[in-house]
Amino acid sequence: MRNDGGVEFTKGHGTGNDFVLLPDPDGTLDLTPGLVAALCDRRRGLGGDGVLRVVRAAKHPEGAGQAGDAEWFMDYWNSDGSFAEMCGNGARVFVRYLVATGLAAPVGGLLTVATRAGVVRARVEGEAIAVEMRRPRLYGTATATLGGLTLPGTAVDVGNPHLVCALPAGLELPSLDLTRAPDVDPAAFPNGVNVEFTAPGAPVDGADGHELMRVYERGSAETLSCGTGACAVGAVALRDAGLDTGTVAVDVPGGRLTVTVTPDTCWLSGPAILLATGQVDPAALPPA
Numbered sequence: 001m002r003n004d005g006g007v008e009f010t011k012g013h014g015t016g017n018d019f020v021l022l023p024d025p026d027g028t029l030d031l032t033p034g035l036v037a038a039l040c041d042r043r044r045g046l047g048g049d050g051v052l053r054v055v056r057a058a059k060h061p062e063g064a065g066q067a068g069d070a071e072w073f074m075d076y077w078n079s080d081g082s083f084a085e086m087c088g089n090g091a092r093v094f095v096r097y098l099v100a101t102g103l104a105a106p107v108g109g110l111l112t113v114a115t116r117a118g119v120v121r122a123r124v125e126g127e128a129i130a131v132e133m134r135r136p137r138l139y140g141t142a143t144a145t146l147g148g149l150t151l152p153g154t155a156v157d158v159g160n161p162h163l164v165c166a167l168p169a170g171l172e173l174p175s176l177d178l179t180r181a182p183d184v185d186p187a188a189f190p191n192g193v194n195v196e197f198t199a200p201g202a203p204v205d206g207a208d209g210h211e212l213m214r215v216y217e218r219g220s221a222e223t224l225s226c227g228t229g230a231c232a233v234g235a236v237a238l239r240d241a242g243l244d245t246g247t248v249a250v251d252v253p254g255g256r257l258t259v260t261v262t263p264d265t266c267w268l269s270g271p272a273i274l275l276a277t278g279q280v281d282p283a284a285l286p287p288a
């Protein structure tokens with residue numbers, strides 16, 4: 001918060017998954033679900049799929065335990081004001097912000113960020129930022145129902161929950177109506193779930209797989225991209241190809257993400273862009 005009451009922000013995105021970043025090094029900002037939803041409002045606020053508060057790990061109750069391994073905590077909120085454990089694109093944009101503002105610099109090519117899902121490592125690759133998250137865990141099956149169509153899917157834990165559903169032959173991703181949330185069994189996902197719909201893409205040089213994906217995100221509705229969702233989709237594609245590790249190109253409406261599953265982790269790489277910096281008057285935002 002500035003002396004005149006304005007809240008500083010930066011707007012950024014990763015493959016069209018867009019965020020309002022709030023620098024709050026000492027954790028003094030009174031960030032509430034209502035303020036997050038107002039900031040993310042696309043007509044009366046700044047607009048965004050989520051908010052990334054940039055706070056020192058030592059100054060945030062959920063980051064303090066990681067402060068020895070990472071100076072900065074990514075305090076991620078969905079656009080409806082709910083929390084999520086992890087946001088892959090958010091982590092990539094967060095790292096772009098830390099490096100661009102000089103708040104952090106890679107050491108030996110890597111830097112670390114604290115998140116609700118633990119410390120992640122990141123690498124600057126020119127236009128792209130790559131983050132290393134936990135290896136996606138495929139742990140079961142469930143269905144998603146959309147407009148009378150029920151699709152089987154694979155449940156995947158990437159720190160946050162996902163359900164990956166392949167479209168049957170003959171059905172194309174653009175035909176899906178994702179203006180409403182798909183129905184899923186709440187007993188299977190008591191904390192909600194992000195649902196990815198996939199179709200195979202044409203072979204890509206250097207990749208073991210290529211998937212096209214659309215996503216309906218928990219707490220943010222349809223977005224142009226979801227990084228953890230891409231990791232889930234990549235892991236399912238590798239399993240279906242009989243591979244334990246490998247690289248999958250995942251095309252989302254906002255561009256291309258590259259997912260590399262290793263024996264223990266998963267790297268997510270793609271563009272991460274900062275667009276604008278300014279101040280917003282909280283009194284001018286829509287009421288919570």
Ligand SMILES: N[C@@H](CCC[C@H](N)C(=O)O)C(=O)O
Nearest residue numbers: 084087088089160226227228
């Ligand atoms: N877009 C993100 C995921 C954000 C969190 C998600 N909506 C949830 O509630 O789990 C990504 O890039 O991973």
